[in-house]
Amino acid sequence: MAFFAAPFLLPDALFLVISPLKALTDDLKRRLRETGIAGGVWPSHEVHWDSAQLVLVSVHHAAGQDFFNLLQSPPIKFRLRRIFFDEAHKIPTDIMYRPLFGVIHHLYRTGIPIMFLSGSMMHRIIPHVLWIMKIDDFALVDEIRRDMGQPNLNIHHKELVKFISQQLSTLASHERGMIFTESRAQADQLGHELGIPVYHALLSEDVKTTAAIQWRNGVMPQDHFIAATEAFGAGINEPHVRIIIHSNPRSLTSYLQETGRAGRDGLPSYCFILHSHIPPPLSIKAY
CATH class of the missing domain: 3.40.50.300 (P-loop containing nucleotide triphosphate hydrolases)
Incomplete structure (x- = not known):
């Protein structure tokens, strides 16, 4: 809901979703089509940056210099309101065999607010995520947490x-x-x-x-x-x-x-x- 609701609240703004898994990106693409929200998966010709509301990017592409340069260019820079990193527990748990998580911190250097989302991130993992992302000022971070149990x-x-x-x-x-x-x-x-x-x-x-x-x-x-x-x-x-x-x-x-x-x-x-x-x-x- 965090990123699929955002375009309905701010229809003229742009939001990015970083996905760590191919299966997750495919699933989000399917759900994006169902919502009717303008956007797509980058890189592809289906993304029209002047009108896109929600764009999905795999972590493989998000870790590259081309993506960082893209974020600095108009019309993206002036429309981009937030970057969502979905399934963010993957940042510390997968970094040993997916080293690209170690360079993803350039997203923080853009100055765009970032929201890390996960349904299974334990409280003790959060400092490790921030360390990898090179976020050393904890005063900049707000934690929103709910019970992760599923009684059904x-x-x-x-x-x-x-x-x-x-x-x-x-x-x-x-x-x-x-x-x-x-x-x-x-x-x-x-x-x-x-x-x-x-x-x-x-x-x-x-x-x-x-x-x-x-x-x-x-x-x-x-x-x-x-x-x-x-x-x-x-x-x-x-x-x-x-x-x-x-x-x-x-x-x-x-x-x-x-x-x-x-x-x-x-x-x-x-x-x-x-x-x-x-x-x-x-x-x-x-x-």
């Missing part, structure tokens, strides 16, 4: 991977399920064994887009489930996700974010944990 979710612990196949027949035609795996190889294996769509970072853009569409349309019963890594885990807003299954989850932040895909229609939904081996001990991080 029923969380279960299961031990047998066979449980996945048992759930394929439990969903209504409009309902969906998601399986979050501990590795890309496991996602591929489940996709092969169960005949369900697969989504992870090593797949081509066309394959990932096709998998997401196949899952959303749900033509065949096996299409109602998708096997994915965290590449499909943040910000996906499908209202009727009824079942979330985790295989050997290791990160509490990712687990909280991914279970948050369920029950977005407010109806009771179910989250299952499948452990095939003893979880590793929790590592102690700087944040």
